[in-house]
Amino acid sequence: MWSLRRAAYSHLRSQGCRVGTLRACYTKVVVRSDYVENAVGIAGPIELVSGVCLLPKRFYHSPSSHVYFHPGSQSLSSQAGAKSSEDEEDLEDGFSELETPDSMDSIEESNRVEEVREEFVSGPDLSDVDSEASLNELDLSDAEAGATDEESKKKRSPMDLFWAIMNASHVESGLEQWVAEGNHLGRSELSFLMLTFRKRKMYGRALQVSEWLEKNKQLTFEERDYASRLDLIAKVRGLQKAEQYIGKIPESFRGEIIYRTLLASCVVALNVKKAEEVFQKMRDQDFPITTFACNQLILLYKRFDKKKIADVLLLMEKENVKPTLFTYRLLIDTKGQSNDITGMEQVLETMEAEGIKPDIFTQYLLSKYYIRGGLNEKAESVLKEMEGFSLKANRGACRNLLPLYAALGKADDVSRVWKACESKPQLEECAAAIEAWGKLGKIEEAEAVFEKMCKTWKKLPTKNYTALLRVYADHKLLSKGKDLAKRMADSGCHIGPLTWDGLVKLYVEAGDVEKADSILQKAAQQGSIKPLFNSYMVIMDQYAKRGDVHNTEKMFHRLKQAGYVGRLRQYQALLQAYINANAPAYGFRDRMKSDNIFPNRALEAQLAQVDAFKKTAISDLLD
Template identity: 30%
Template sequence: MRFFTISTSPNSRAASLIHRIQRQLFSSKNASDSKSLYRKISQLGDPNVSVTPVLDGWVNGGNHVDKQELQRIVEELRFYKRFKHALEVSLWMTNERRFTMSFYDTAVRLKLIFKVFGLERAEDYFNKIPENKRSFSVYLALLNCYMLVKSVDKAEAIMQKARDLGYASKPIWYNIMMNLYYRVGDMKKIHDLLTEMEAKGIPHDPYTQSICLNACAWASDSIGMDKIISTMESDSRAVPHWKTYVSAIQGYLTMGLSDRALPLLTKLEGQLKSPRDKTFVFTILLNLYADIGNKDELYRLWNEFKLSNRIGNKVYLSMIRALVKFNDVEGAERIFGEWESSGLEIDFRVPNVLIDSYCADGLLKKAEDLITKGISGGGSPLMMTWVLLAGGYLRKNQVPKSVEALKKAVSICPPKFENQLTTCLDFLETRAYLEKEEEFTKLIKREGISLMSIFDKLSDFIKDGQLQSVQECQV
């Protein structure tokens, strides 16, 4: 698999132009073809199913595909966080179609490699790029990777390199660095960057405002948030961005000031007019109304939206999650029934929400039936499907069934979880967990594991001495 293919004479301005127009132009025949090809790819809801056969079949069927269409498809897949499929299309674009890569394509591929394979592979890819081919967009992509993994030293080195090359003249560079400092809790360096921006005449954009709002929320500075929102809304030159409103609402909710968040929710609903971000904003609104505890508004918004908009898997998933937050399982089951009858491709992330709820309540038969029904309908359970079921079995002290479910999870899990899941299996299948309770407790609380309910529950069982060995349970 070749990760690096680049044109010998790329034009960065042309690449930037492609990036701006590919989301907007759909009037030509090629744009229409692109929609059709993307529709075929979008139907593959399971990230473990390759899109390459779809691409090959499209071309072998006599259909035309050009570079701009493939770039647009990559953008769409990235927008919906389908990074593995986006990387496949990117690789197919250069490896199979022999299209050369622009600076922009290279930066996108670096981001996708990071999302799919992690930082080390992304750095390896970056190091293979010739120095004279490392445009501002490529450096920016690497800086963003370092921000996401909270690598302060490496990020600061790239930022200084960008300053030296004259790239760091736009708000985005400072936004990424401020986001990093916010993540590690270094508010002083955020202030230093804001001072640097002011000294260089670099304006604040909506993302800068969002980061400042997040910093105020972190410091429980509601007055500071009020001032930022007031300044933002008094600027007649631009309508406040929806992401800024989301940051403000979440900040107020974090501080327990729901009365200040409610008016902003109404303003955020006004952002649903944007056709590009409409679905994304809607799913965020569902989550926010659930967080604020207003089920009536949640149903109102849902009923209004579905009258005039196509409801996809992601929207159903968000609504079911929101209802489960209210412990409205009956309502969640009703929406799930609508999803089942919608004819959408089976995406196990949707039933996973109910499976999680059923397992938490000890309703294992209902969870098992849901999995069986999904499989019979052509769906493929995800790793988390089996992890959730394993957690449910452990709550009922059904260790052998938990082991079998974990084995299924291991067989399809991403590499980053394989060691953890395998180690849990080793402990369950032997008496090791009875002899090494302290070691096991530390193991399951490592970053990336404690987020899964099964491992936390496993720890509780071990501490309480409730688990028996697999051999004893099978007697």
């Protein structure tokens, strides 16, 4: 653990910050009572912003004030939980925007690389790695109430219940009809049903099922069932409603699982302040400090305040909480994002010394950052490890190998890996192959993979269409992209945020920003599903490059209307518009302060540039 903390501090030392021994308190504590949704606190001078670390039992937070704490230069704020639509089958924005790039030039590249692959980083912690705490699905056991008189109940395919509800006019009527027909409705069927809804991001329907079960006493609720309901409420109705629901849970079931579920919901909502308050409440109630809870904080601080990761690691060491594979994966990803290859390798060495072998996701991260750092030989070495002795025996690695070999420019290896999948391809492998061929500029090969999918499956998911749509966008093939979009509509494919994002990029790359803007505006008005954050940013960046302050401000306002506030990227883009227009941005610091935003080094440099445009008494006379 010491080596992990040392690696976590290494980037602070390299920036000339004095770290040394962590102390429980510091000379100044900055307290803010102006709680603003979605705010992300960033850099201030080290002597001006400091506070307390995670070692003391209390965070010293109160509902009415926000205490910024850290033995460094960053401070925190919060983001209110965003609502999810009932049937949101496309990917939500989630953690697609990883970190604030150091310069405007890197924004587009960072966005392009991370928006597709962040699922490998954040996803497993909320599903695969710690599924017992985060998904909180109904127990797979079928021994509870609701499975009475099992001998007389019909046993049907697990998907039959799903389709019975989907084909009904309402969730309740579908469930009532299912029971009336004498079908079995036990925990195993319900668990499969809830998991299916979650995978399709149909959180609203899953919540209606949970409410119906309790209302009709079809299930004896346990703590995990209440936790599952809590998670769904947070996704559908927001964190405030989720917190209110905790008060309705019987006190005997209001245990650690409930609160770490709420903690995970705060992290998904990117609400730093609320996550810290929930974590502190868990400590106040003497719940054990678990690896899951610490991983949630690391996941959040990885995005907003990397310096505080060291505090979490110190707390884990003090409480004898052992890091998991996912902990190490988060740390490797953090070091890689900071271009600290040495630190990344130190984390890997520590992980292996603890007897934890890197999995495919971890190897994917290592190779990705080696490629980004120009260390192609090291990347190839990791890729060979991912392949193992045989691609046939290690088929699960193929979907990750394809884009990585493409990033290295190795068309022969992409072809070799695809041949291992081609006879019996999986949808995810096809999407990865399309992406890979697109990176290599081999449009015909990408189209061949798509056509193979169309022949193999009767109906393709949206993401497989959008994979090819992105290829067309990257290569400015507007006509082909429009034809593909029409083909999607004709096939009855779900048109949502991923499709809108692909179309926006298609027109932006073709130079028709106004058309992209029009598409996004119409998409935003269609329903409760909001477009991706990056869809707005692609257009906003283009307006900023033109120095079009009016339209950049318009996109900035629309981002806020969509609930995307408190992210440095949109402020960077807006400032860049003023810079390119050679126009002063009057009152910009006050605007940021009102939104609880604090500039990092890159944003400070931009602010200095716009300050130079301000008129003085002399310059006004000379003009």
